[in-house]
Amino acid sequence: MAKAQARDDLLTRRRAMSAAERAEAADAIALHVLATPIVARARRVACYLSMQSEPGTGPLIAALHDRGVDVLVPLSLPDHTLDWVSFDPKAPTTTTELGIPEPGGERLGTDALGSCDVVIVPALAVDHAGHRLGRGAGYYDRALAGAHTVSCALLFSHELMAEVPHEPHDVRVQMVVTPGGLFRVP
Template sequence: MTKAQARDDLLARRRAMTPEARAGAADAIALHVMAVPVVARARRVACYLSMPSEPGTGPLISGLLDRGVEVVVPISLPGHVLDWVAYDPASPSVTGPLGIPEPAGVRLGAGALESCGVVIVPALAVDHTGHRLGRGAGYYDRALVGVRAPLCAVVFTHELLPEVPHEPHDIPVHMAVTPDGLFRIP
């Protein structure tokens, strides 16, 4: 299966999920991520603001903020590059060029990931060896080059697969969290 075919199939399955199923998944994912020791020790975590069809990150971000963890979220720049902003729920957000919410705030630069205890990344699927299938624009593969913090993908249970199509430039993750729990990549 090609990346394009896999993306089409996975996106169709996401669109078929009910809002209630998505909300339940978001709550379960938040509980599992918050229980991961590296997350529990982190002072700063990078996370993304989820789109409606993605596993929701709202409960996770709220839980991190309640613990006093600084959460930095991406904003997309021209050239398929990400910058990072400290998330403040009271700060206004705008819809970015990719249709993703992006908060206003001081840009922290690509180096912001160097001070993160863990980086939570979006994915359409993750396989048992840590290969992550994204949406295809390469924003995260560029941003994650050289990042030493553990990388954690968040996916629905059916998106943790034995294998996903990947290429040599794709940055693998160290773990995946689904509503059913944590999957550590061997």
């Protein structure tokens, strides 16, 4: 119940943000992520294609692509797992029933995260211990459970909190980037 209420409150606040606020946040987040040493030396990064209300990943993905970094993006599978494709900015993108943008391309398999230097994940909030509050379907908890790579959530500044509701199966992240900068989970 606490998770559902927190999700509703956070989504309401996100929807109230203007397009200009979201665009400014996306640019600032991209600059902070790109300056992070693990990303600066990365050869392959997994990153989601953001939905309208999420912190935008467009500037980050474009900059990674310009650097020659292979960017993997997720595809949602019916069994609530994620497959991955190498992002091609020229490939057509469709939108799933859940409103998630997904590109075409050769599927790399659910274990492709193992080849990534860092995984950029969506979240509605993260607390100071790295507990991530997602949308509730568990796609990223399942994907990250077997991955042995650094995970980083992108948030708006007010979504980094002292504590968020969490359960034992929720996979924690090691870093959070907001428009204000980088937070490393102790």
